[in-house]
Structure formats: C-alpha cells, structure tokens
Amino acid sequence: MRRHSNPSAPLASLMLREGAALGLREPPSKDWRELVPAAEALLSQLTELRAGLPEPLDLGTGFRARVLRAVSQIPLGETRSYREIAAAIGAPSSARAVANACASNPYALIIPCHRVVRSDGAVGGYRWGVPWKEALLAAERGRTAPQGKGSSSPCNS
Numbered sequence: 001m002r003r004h005s006n007p008s009a010p011l012a013s014l015m016l017r018e019g020a021a022l023g024l025r026e027p028p029s030k031d032w033r034e035l036v037p038a039a040e041a042l043l044s045q046l047t048e049l050r051a052g053l054p055e056p057l058d059l060g061t062g063f064r065a066r067v068l069r070a071v072s073q074i075p076l077g078e079t080r081s082y083r084e085i086a087a088a089i090g091a092p093s094s095a096r097a098v099a100n101a102c103a104s105n106p107y108a109l110i111i112p113c114h115r116v117v118r119s120d121g122a123v124g125g126y127r128w129g130v131p132w133k134e135a136l137l138a139a140e141r142g143r144t145a146p147q148g149k150g151s152s153s154p155c156n157s
Contacts, residue, residue: 035135042109043139057107063091067101074115077140081119095119103127109136 059065066089074080080088082095082102091097102113108127114136118124126133 035131036138039132039135039139040142043136057110063097064101064104067098068105068111071102071113071116072111074112079115079117079137082116082124083119085116099124
C-alpha cells in the first residue's frame with residue numbers, strides 16, 4: 001500500500017468507498033444503522049490501512065500526543081469518557097481539551113478516538129460525523145476479538 005502524506009487519506013477514501021458501496025450519499029444518512037456494514041468493512045481492513053502508516057506512529061510530543069497514546073489503549077468494544085482520558089493523562093480538568101485533541105487525530109480509526117464518549121454516555125462528536133462514530137462503536141461491540149495488527153497499540157511510548 002502506498003504511503004500517504006495525509007495520514008487520514010486512506011480512511012477517508014475507505015469511508016467514501018464503503019459508503020458508496022451501500023448506496024449512501026454524501027453526507028451519509030443520519031441513521032447510523034445504515035453505516036454499520038460499512039463500518040464492519042472498515043474494521044476488517046485495518047491491517048491494510050495500517051500498512052501505509054509509519055510504525056510506531058509519530059505522535060510528536062505534548063498534550064495531544066499524551067491524549068492519543070491514552071486513547072490507543074482503549075480496548076476494542078469499550079469506551080472511555082473525555083473526562084476519564086483527561087484523568088488518565090494527569091490533566092483531570094481538561095476534558096474539553098481532550099475532545100479537541102481527539103478531533104485533530106491524524107490517524108482516525110488507527111487511534112480509535114471514536115471510542116471516547118461524553119461522561120453522560122452520549123456519543124459526542126466525531127471528525128467523520130456522529131453517524132460514523134455510532135456505526136463504528138456498534139460494529140466493534142459485535143466483535144469478540146481484535147483483528148490483525150489493530151489489536152495492539154501502534155503508538156510509540
């Protein structure tokens with residue numbers, strides 16, 4: 001697989017292709033259930049998607065890097081709140097900053113910011129749209145074991 005200068009390019013391409021395969025228009029329907037088959041297809045292609053990315057992922061330094069490393073530790077099928085991630089990185093009053101760091105994640109799906117939700121259990125926002133976030137979470141809940149390389153943290157320590 002070709003390396004991309006924009007790390008999100010493979011994901012965007014896959015999301016558009018999988019959505020088009022389902023006959024979805026852009027933007028996709030607000031009903032996330034229509035996206036679950038596409039989300040399942042995306043999850044099954046994680047190994048291919050990761051092949052075009054550097055190993056370990058270069059997250060840089062600073063707050064966003066700490067957030068993305070913490071998010072990469074969330075197990076498949078589980079979620080954490082923005083507040084829990086903030087506490088895990090030693091910045092318990094920074095839940096909003098955690099949300100901003102997730103929104104700027106250049107490795108969407110690889111670093112699963114879709115697994116970070118609001119403290120009240122609501123899904124919250126997602127760079128690729130709330131319907132995709134809901135569909136990805138539903139697809140992951142249906143899986144019992146991680147697939148391929150996506151099962152371990154791709155981040156440098």
